[in-house]
Amino acid sequence: MSGYFDSAASMPIFPRALLNTLTKINHGNPSSAHLPGRQAKKIINNTRLQIADYIGGDPDQIYFTSGATEAANILIQGYISYLINNSSFRNEIIVSSIEHPAVFQTAYAMQSKGFVIREISCNEWGEINCNEIERLVNEKTAMVCIMAVNNETGAIQPVNEIARQIKKIDSDVFVVCDAVQQFAKLDVKPELQVVDALFMSGHKIGADKGIGCFYLSNRFPILPLMYGGVQEQSYRPGTENVYGIALLGEALMESLRNHDSTIGKVRQLARHLISRLDFLQVNYVRLVPDEKSSPYILSLAFPGTSSASMMRDLTTSGFYISQGSACSSHSMAPSRILSAMRLPNEIITSAIRISFSYENTLEEVDLLADHLALYCKVEIEI
């Protein structure tokens, strides 16, 4: 009895993508001028083309990083450094209150450089409030960071609507989108007419941990965080993770090959879990309505229980879910995201995240539902 329901933290690697990668990579350094070096470079540029093709951008505007955290840091710190270096009068950063720590903490770190952070709030189901944009954007706004899908709740965000509003007010505001939980999974793609930069992470789409990339429009220059090489057009020096990049391309292709059927499958799994919980008369609260949520992520609260002890119990029984995001899983502080949604305390402290991938089965979901039902019954009766 077991099931891995934490693909939003890290998705299992596509086996075929891994096999293809292992047969493809060689030992050359992509900076070497000889054949093995050029072959390694070609693998990198092949993935670059695949990503550009998927997002609808130019391959020259795709930059590989060690993951989404690094990408967020390069984009935010890099643009702020550029503004400071050019004595820009813009000194405000707008972030949504539900951004991932990689964006949220990096934006707040810019306070030490004289930047003011303004937060866009979200509504009760975790959707960023579009109607605050007009009030928040002004002539001092340097950049706006909005995510495509929230990692803790699965709430799909009105990225393009917000980006369009911003660009209508001032086309020189730099709009950055955390596409980590949308990339290769959902059709609601950031539109590159209004979104100037986006980033993703390999291990959320069935590639490996330690790789990611960002797209950056030529309109917005950044200064690099690091020095010492001309890799990735000097935006990200250091020998490239060829294995990770090759696997990223393979995983993207695998995702796109089965795109619609996987969405159908995970939606069925999520709905099946919900109907099982209903059938078993479990007292749960779904934090984001079905039509507002990524089908890959199900955010549920079980009033009367504690998510921390529920998680321990599930782990013991071989069900791997998450209490908030993986990055904060060892923290005992209440989720910043659920707090931003102004949910009652008993919801916040009893919320868990169940996230799906191509690997999960209906049988696993049945077992999970049964286990949740049993757990809630015992826990609440005590």
Added chain:
Amino acid sequence: MSGYFDSAASMPIFPRALLNTLTKINHGNPSSAHLPGRQAKKIINNTRLQIADYIGGDPDQIYFTSGATEAANILIQGYISYLINNSSFRNEIIVSSIEHPAVFQTAYAMQSKGFVIREISCNEWGEINCNEIERLVNEKTAMVCIMAVNNETGAIQPVNEIARQIKKIDSDVFVVCDAVQQFAKLDVKPELQVVDALFMSGHKIGADKGIGCFYLSNRFPILPLMYGGVQEQSYRPGTENVYGIALLGEALMESLRNHDSTIGKVRQLARHLISRLDFLQVNYVRLVPDEKSSPYILSLAFPGTSSASMMRDLTTSGFYISQGSACSSHSMAPSRILSAMRLPNEIITSAIRISFSYENTLEEVDLLADHLALYCKVEIEI
């Protein structure tokens, strides 16, 4: 007819290390509190122990990065940021003139923050001049960066002697060592009594590209370059490259298992190449004497030829060597390292780097020597 003689740019992965890694890694996010997460974390900490054990440090002082370039940036930028934040009066950085660009360019980038860069020169065979330390270190010296083995020439550096001299003058000077070409290869280890930080790169020791680590003594605090997670004690946030870290540990174990025999083997290969060239009466110059050089790297010049065209010819014939380091292999500028050695122009423009690994054979070396002899004969006669 072919041979890969560019392991100093990137060494072939140890097949057994790769197989062990693939059977060991799982899909958990090391930040997750559940079993797959804890298993992933354990893999990371296992490699941490192996590295600490090898260098003779504390596992808590080992930090994983995406490679040596990132490690160098974190250490240099991180310490300088710390000093600035604490209004230190120290504003000088000493680097050797033969440092890798990851160190050299990062140090020079600190000029924009008000730091003065002082270079230690090297002698004619590329060894850093110890006798300049006393003159260069003063009460304003913040840090000194010296490499263990030069990546272009293979020249072994008197790291410990220099570090001891520095510490004798002022124990609060931060001594950082680029151990990339020494780590797991040579016995001349940086001594942690006098060297405060060192870093290495996975793909130079038979692990994969995209991973590296640094050791940092508790005595010297640094500010992180990036924000958004508590991984690696917040010095390096972002989901860890578990595959890369696991493989790093496996490759280190594999290196140490065959440490002396591999040194013996590559030394034999290098000496065999030299005696073959002598036998074939090739006019060559060895840039670093045998006893001063890492046996893994052979730096040779062929007066009267051009290293660029020699490299093209060798590549066409399936011999993969390097003209300087991989990072500058597409550059036409004369090598900064060889220029620092004040070598005559005809030596600088005809120098190539031949580097070995466990994979090379005497037969390959014979073929390479024959090809070099033929090339020099034809090229010089024309």
